[in-house]
Ligand SMILES: Nc1ncnc2c1ncn2[C@@H]1O[C@H](COP(=O)(O)OP(=O)(O)OP(=O)(O)O)[C@@H](O)[C@H]1O
């Protein structure tokens with residue numbers, strides 16, 4: 339555990355009854371970094387986020403945030419954190435503006451300052467015209483945007499976002515990415531979980547892939563792709579007769595084949611060349627697509643699961 | 648020099664005060680529905696029971712424990728109102744905040760600790776109880792049903808009675824996954840207490856074998872305290888007992904509410 343890390347965790351375990359949701363993970367996140375947690379449903383990402391946001395107490399292991407122990411210094415740490423929980427926790431009966439004004443008081447921020455920040459944040463969340471509406475009347479995506487705005491009220495040094503863009507439309511997503519870039523440029527450290535691989539590739543300097551409570555890989559997105567996947571991927575879809583008859587015949591051309599219910603993924607160096615070879619065997623895929631490897635492929639390789647959801 | 652340093656430092660607002668303030672500010676923005684149930688119901692009771700039943704009672708037997716029925720029943724209604732406020736504030740609202748809207752989860756992501764939420768919430772319920780107690784005391788005085796300066800302690804008794812219910816029920820609600828059990832609490836605790844706490848007729852009217860049962864009702868102790876305060880005479884021994892029962896409920900309730908809410912929010 340390096341002492342200059344903004345956040346470090348060692349041997350982190352979270353147990354619910356007999357079930358280990360987080361099973362001994364080590365991470366170390368530096369100031370100014372943006373760090374991702376990827377993993378399939380139930381991998382233990384949210385359980386981890388809750389521990390490293392100094393809310394839930396680890397069953398075992400040690401955490402240091404800003405060099406402090408969250409067990410003994412929770413309030414001091416949380417004063418400097420922003421948290422976007424996976425599930426919104428907004429005050430549905432209150433107006434959009436009051437959600438921010440009242441939440442700010444939890445941080446003991448002077449009223450005038452809160453109002454000024456709230457106005458600016460509503461602008462960013464594109465909710466200025468809904469400021470006086472009851473929060474319950476917002477759409478799901480708007481609530482998400484309000485939650486994100488709320489997490490920035492105390493100008494956090496470390497922002498922890500648990501699937502921040504789930505439910506956002508593409509425009510709102512890009513707006514958030516933009517804001518996150520700016521925060522990062524201003525020195526804010528970001529921790530993000532997401533199911534969108536493009537988001538992870540765009541936003542994260544470094545990430546870990548979690549599966550069943552453990553970290554199964556760690557590195558920069560490009561490095562992970564190089565390590566766990568080939569340069570290109572050939573995706574083949576077969577028509578009515580199905581893909582089974584071809585799997586064996588085609589496999590020898592690829593370093594690795596993933597058989598998905600609706601398509602075959604061939605991990606290869608040169609997709610076009612392999613496609614010609616496939617055609618030469620007499621196989622007639624209904625469609626063929628050559629693309630570069632992505633984190634999606636790393637994820638599939640490591641967890642055996644796709645992320646189409 | 649020491650002093651200048653201290654003045655230069657920013658004073659911070661105690662954390663649980665922030666939660667008290669939050670609960671209060673929330674109430675002020677959403678109060679309309681609850682005012683009716685807080686004040687209208689006791690007034691209706693007072694009118695119907697006090698005047699209606701009271702008329703019936705005096706027509707038949709004259710006085711209850713030497714007083715008009717209205718005088719007899721009014722302090723008990725204050726105790727019931729306090730119980731109802733304490734109980735209603737700490738079941739659905741608390742379950743909602745830990746389970747449905749999850750606003751207590753939002754609060755513990757800030758510097759607040761679960762214990763701060765418990766203190767802030769109960770302090771706010773205490774504030775409401777106090778003001779409700781003041782309004783009811785004035786109302787009862789208006790009906791001419793007070794005859795002691797001890798009646799000035801009624802608002803404080805309302806706070807004690809209400810919190811004696813609010814704290815343990817908050818502890819209970821913090822552990823629930825659904826509101827199914829709340830109905831049973833009403834059916835088997837609140838309503839029997841409402842009926843059998845010597846509220847509507849004096850202890851002397853209960854058959855001998857029921858009296859110990861009445862004594863077991865927490866509300867009975869509140870009713871007895873309120874009645875003593877309104878009439879201005881009391882036995883020290885039983886006052887101590889009543890205060891101990893209610894104080895004990897508050898103390899134990901507070902302790903387990905802190906423990907349970909921490910388990911719920913920080914697990
Ligand atoms: N309070 C709890 N009590 C019991 N089990 C829990 C609790 N919270 C989480 N779990 C279990 O722990 C495991 C990990 O859950 P967690 O929410 O951390 O996963 P996740 O990686 O965030 O998944 P998702 O992508 O679906 O959000 C799951 O199997 C979940 O059922």
Ligand SMILES: [Mg+2]
Pocket residue numbers: 383384385424500
């Ligand atoms: Mg999750």
